[in-house]
Amino acid sequence: MFRALLLILLSALLCLPAQAETHRLVASPSVGDLRTACGLSGGSFSVADDGSGYGCVKNNCDGKKGNCTVACDNNNNCYGSTPGRLTSPVTLLGLLQNGNMVFHDQAVSGPQSLSEGGSGPATAATSAPSSPGGPTFY
Numbered sequence: 001m002f003r004a005l006l007l008i009l010l011s012a013l014l015c016l017p018a019q020a021e022t023h024r025l026v027a028s029p030s031v032g033d034l035r036t037a038c039g040l041s042g043g044s045f046s047v048a049d050d051g052s053g054y055g056c057v058k059n060n061c062d063g064k065k066g067n068c069t070v071a072c073d074n075n076n077n078c079y080g081s082t083p084g085r086l087t088s089p090v091t092l093l094g095l096l097q098n099g100n101m102v103f104h105d106q107a108v109s110g111p112q113s114l115s116e117g118g119s120g121p122a123t124a125a126t127s128a129p130s131s132p133g134g135p136t137f138y
Contacts, residue, residue: 020066020083028076029092041096043068061098068096 029037031047031054038045038056047054053073061068066083070092080095090099 020081021085022079022081023086023095025070025078025080028072028078029070033092034070034072037092037096038070041068041093043096056096058096061096066098068098070095 034054034056035045037043038058041056041058041061043056043058043061045054045056051074053071055069055071058068060066062083064083068080068082070078070080072078082095082098084098086095086099094100
């Protein structure tokens, strides 16, 4: 079920305008990390009915009806897609915000951008992100 959904998603992404980008994530977010980032970005989180994967879609993430997506299978293969080009590594939340590294919810304290938070190689996290953006994924 999830493989079919992932195939449809990837096929649809290939039909998007040339500036859209799909990336294999260098680190695979846990279900909890993706659920948290998805909720913070205003996206829709889902788990495949058969449990074969999970993902998030943030509709209109660019303000021009473009969607940002992250889809993962249970083999730690995760792909993210944005309508615009990403010019630098981004966090999971940044990916769901079309590369926008500024977290706009003022109720959450902590680093508000990649430049204020830590950097370095990404690793798969096992708990909720320590900052709104979490570790760098792309």
